[in-house]
Amino acid sequence: MPKVTYIEFEGKEHSINLPLGFSIMEGAIQNSIKGIDADCGGSCACATCHVYVDENWVKKLPEIQESERDMLDFVTELKNNSRLSCQITMTDQLDGIIVRLPKKQG
Amino acid sequence: MTIKTDAVVIGAGPVGLFSVFELGILNLDCHIIDNLDKIGGQCIELYPDKPIYDIPGLPNCTGKSLIDNLLEQIKPFKKQFHLNQRVNTIKKINKLWQVITSDNKIFETPNIIIAGGVGSFEPRKPEVKDINKFEGKGFYYSVKDKAQFTDEIVAIFGGGDSALDWAVELSTIAKKIYLIHRRDNFKGSPHTLNKVKEISKTNKIEIKTFYQLKELRGKDKLENIEIQHDNGKIEQLDINSVIAFFGLKMELGPIADWSLNLEEKSIVVNTHNFQTNHEGIFAIGDICTYPGKLKLILSGFHEGALAAKECFIRARPNENFVFQYTTSSTKIQKILGVK
Numbered sequence: 277m278p279k280v281t282y283i284e285f286e287g288k289e290h291s292i293n294l295p296l297g298f299s300i301m302e303g304a305i306q307n308s309i310k311g312i313d314a315d316c317g318g319s320c321a322c323a324t325c326h327v328y329v330d331e332n333w334v335k336k337l338p339e340i341q342e343s344e345r346d347m348l349d350f351v352t353e354l355k356n357n358s359r360l361s362c363q364i365t366m367t368d369q370l371d372g373i374i375v376r377l378p379k380k381q382g
Numbered sequence: 383m384t385i386k387t388d389a390v391v392i393g394a395g396p397v398g399l400f401s402v403f404e405l406g407i408l409n410l411d412c413h414i415i416d417n418l419d420k421i422g423g424q425c426i427e428l429y430p431d432k433p434i435y436d437i438p439g440l441p442n443c444t445g446k447s448l449i450d451n452l453l454e455q456i457k458p459f460k461k462q463f464h465l466n467q468r469v470n471t472i473k474k475i476n477k478l479w480q481v482i483t484s485d486n487k488i489f490e491t492p493n494i495i496i497a498g499g500v501g502s503f504e505p506r507k508p509e510v511k512d513i514n515k516f517e518g519k520g521f522y523y524s525v526k527d528k529a530q531f532t533d534e535i536v537a538i539f540g541g542g543d544s545a546l547d548w549a550v551e552l553s554t555i556a557k558k559i560y561l562i563h564r565r566d567n568f569k570g571s572p573h574t575l576n577k578v579k580e581i582s583k584t585n586k587i588e589i590k591t592f593y594q595l596k597e598l599r600g601k602d603k604l605e606n607i608e609i610q611h612d613n614g615k616i617e618q619l620d621i622n623s624v625i626a627f628f629g630l631k632m633e634l635g636p637i638a639d640w641s642l643n644l645e646e647k648s649i650v651v652n653t654h655n656f657q658t659n660h661e662g663i664f665a666i667g668d669i670c671t672y673p674g675k676l677k678l679i680l681s682g683f684h685e686g687a688l689a690a691k692e693c694f695i696r697a698r699p700n701e702n703f704v705f706q707y708t709t710s711s712t713k714i715q716k717i718l719g720v721k
Binding site: 322347 | 424428429432500501506509541542564565567569585628629631677
């Protein structure tokens with residue numbers, strides 16, 4: 277099963293195995309990793325599952341869809357590697373991906 | 383004036399609406415309060431067109447069609463909606479609860495059903511200094527009375543429908559409108575977008591893209607703002623008002639102050655009648671939690687039915703609760719208006 281590493285804002289690391297087809301947001305919620313709220317439950321409608329994707333992995337991600345870009349407008353501290361984790365679905369290519377969590381969501 | 387009612391339902395989403403049905407077939411009336419300006423909660427605000435596949439007996443529906451059907455289902459019952467306001471305070475008076483909304487509507491009821499989802503939708507605030515100082519004094523998140531912007535220079539932030547609509551609307555009365563957006567991609571109806579572009583030729587609307595709000599300045603009232611382009615360039619604008627459309631965010635809000643037992647952002651309930659630690663206050667749907675809780679619309683429907691039963695016992699202490707089926711009860715069928 278592919279691995280995801282979440283690094284909390286304060287630096288605490290969590291590595292989990294996430295089955296293919298699940299989103300990085302779901303992996304955080306199901307493993308009670310703090311720092312991802314996911315208020316809307318994965319509808320790409322709230323921007324509270326914002327993560328910074330490790331630079332080495334940014335290019336391996338599928339292109340940002342318009343709906344995600346619209347929601348990213350609302351995150352605090354937008355960076356070039358900002359993504360909504362509900363829109364990143366686990367694939368074999370993403371095995372080992374690292375995401376960093378922002379100071380606050382929304 | 384105090385409104386007396388059998389139950390106050392907080393939240394007009396699918397679960398709140400179905401609790402109106404369950405209260406209704408027990409012949410209880412209710413008032414429903416919601417902070418949004420429309421009925422339907424997340425189903426309407428967040429995903430009106432998104433398909434839902436796990437509503438029992440409905441293989442496929444959308445957020446909007448589910449809400450339309452629920453509204454149809456509660457048509458026969460005595461209920462009233464109070465939108466655009468949130469419940470600010472609750473207070474126990476003898477055995478009843480007093481509920482006061484942000485519009486100062488006062489209710490008195492034995493039962494409060496909180497069906498608030500992830501909390502109330504509140505405008506998202508930008509991260510700038512002194513924002514609290516200027517809120518209501520030149521800095522706004524919505525337009526309540528458009529006449530106040532007459533002859534003003536107004537900066538509208540945002541790239542969605544609200545920003546575009548108000549830019550067009552206010553351009554007829556304001557001195558000048560700045561329409562400021564973080565990107566150059568506006569999301570709104572093509573018709574409105576064309577109109578904005580048309581008006582911008584006259585300079586009545588000035589479109590500024592790739593800019594973000596950096597600073598607010600003014601003595602007692604907002605007078606000047608600083609915006610920054612993506613390339614780092616900073617610009618000052620003399621304005622009278624800012625209207626910021628940065629979307630909505632969900633917050634638990636005043637509910638957090640009602641001394642309810644909370645776990646994270648959810649309200650702890652028992653699974654017998656979904657009552658909270660306060661007698662007469664129930665929590666159902668996504669906002670409640672208990673061992674094994676699943677945040678599904680269908681769970682909320684079940685929770686509403688059981689809460690309604692307890693509401694009946696509290697609202698009609700001198701009557702016996704009789705469990706009945708809609709298929710066979712002539713009493714229920716009479717209430718539904720089908721007999």
